[in-house]
Amino acid sequence: MDQLSQIPQLIVTGMTAGCIYAIVAVGFTIIYNTTGVINFAQGEFVMIGAMVAAVLMAKFSFLVAFPAAVLAGCLVGAVLAGFVLIPLKRAAVLTLIIITIGASIAMQGIAQFLWGETAIPVPPFTGIPGEGFVEDRSFHLLGAVIRAQELWVVAVTALIVIGMTLFFRYTLIGQAMRACETNPAGARLVGISVRRMVVLSFVMAAGLGALAGLTVSPVFYARVNMGTALGLKGFCAAVLGGLGNFSGGIIAGIVLGIVESLTGGLLWSDYKDAVAFVILLAILLIRPEGLLGRKADQK
């Protein structure tokens, strides 16, 4: 019975992690929907957001740190887009994957030089003001302790989800971006600059990743090697929900976070990190198009 009473707490923790997986999955989806490329560097955008915010928060107010972190993410995204664009016309999918993998390792290496390997604590958005370490506000609900920062994470995720859905469904630019993946030649014929849309998709995905990073850093700390695991689990969510499917990826991300947390807390704490990979492999074997996805086009 003792274990069962932990369930609400585990769900809250899992939900927080799941929201981040969901945002990473959204980043994948944005780039995938525009270019058809799986961006292996997506996790590093989260890392950059978290690290830049953490480093700047030590000296400046969040009014400086947050926009700077998102901007830094967008900039890195734009540079990566430049690298992907050069060969995009003639390159095989694998070439592009290797480029994004290389970029991800490079970003991690450079970040390690700039900021070192130690985890940096970040004060929560709405903590209790005080000297030194800022404690977060927290309250109890159904036996679980919920920190204010966790609500921020959920709120930011919700905002991103609604914003992205509206953007891709109703705005002209969003529709143009979707057209690029469906048929680049056709998109070009009707006057869409595929090049511009590809850059835009990378910038958006990177900006969202950075936003996710800075939101979650007060909960999980900022560390230069945080990106790989987040990226992998975000993938897992994106594939689980069906690549290219926004709502699928988001639901899968949150579910993945909760399942992971429950498995870790109730069954085998050591294998918590394996959960995502087992699910991923099972899905890829049984239903590669994802649980909620349309039939993937098999080349």
Place this chain on the structure above:
Amino acid sequence: MLRGGKALLVLGLLLLLQLTVDPNHYVSRVLLLSCFSVMLAVSLNIINGYAGQFSIGHAGFYAVGAYTGASLSHFGREWMEASLGLASFPAWLADSAVLLAAVVAGSVAAAVAGFIVGLPSLRLRGDYLAIATLGFGELIRVIFINIDRVGGARGFSIAPINSIFWIGLFTVGIVWLSRNLLNSRQGRALQALRDDETAASVLGINITSYKVMAFVLSAAMAGCAGALYAHFDGYLQPDSFNFIRSIEIIIMVVLGGLGSTTGAVIAAVVLTVLPETLREFADYRMVIYSALLVICMLVRPQGLLGTSEFSWASLRSRGKETGGGLA
């Protein structure tokens, strides 16, 4: 390639090295480390280069081989000594027997893992397959971190058996096998399905079994390297088989030229020796490698050597002034 005389020459040379060179000397350690890189790069080249699939979890097979081999020699040595009478043998013979048993066990275990991972490659296209192999590699690492019998995250210590002869022999053997595979019936079938799956199957090539074969063969080679590596220092740690390690192997294969065994060998040696000799370089290693990788993909996606191979015949026909027949 290596018939009769050449094979004897290699054996003799390795024996000579074994008897005269201290395997723990700095230089021989670096060279032995590059042997492991060569085995890994050449084996990955079979999946990524010959067969045109995309695996980024090669360190997973390496880990399976290493841990299986290490477990066998750690937990099974006493049994082997008792039941096979190994204890009465001279030390070098007993060591060799244990090492060989570990290599066989490691290769078989890795081959089984390769079979399991190879199966999804039948229905997954490139990018999905990449993720699946990546997931596999990470899964293997998490599993080994959590098995206490093999030390968990602290690492696994066994009695080291450091043998220039065996490491050298298996390296040469794997390179030879891979090189001969290229122009064999099976090798040509793999290349056919890399270039065009539909056309290959129309020609009567069984795509399913060849894809799985590539994975099984490549994994078995990586497992062999793993078992040897486990005995090299007698110490294993799950984190030495992480994602970065897989990426390092990919970088060797890609820079060397996807599909070129010669390229894989050269890249593996250079990328292992370089960080060892240039200490300052070692810190920046991954940044530089990844930058090289990106640049290589942008400028020359087929790798530095493309699919060309070095061979004595082309060397002879071209003469020495062309500098080695690496067309």
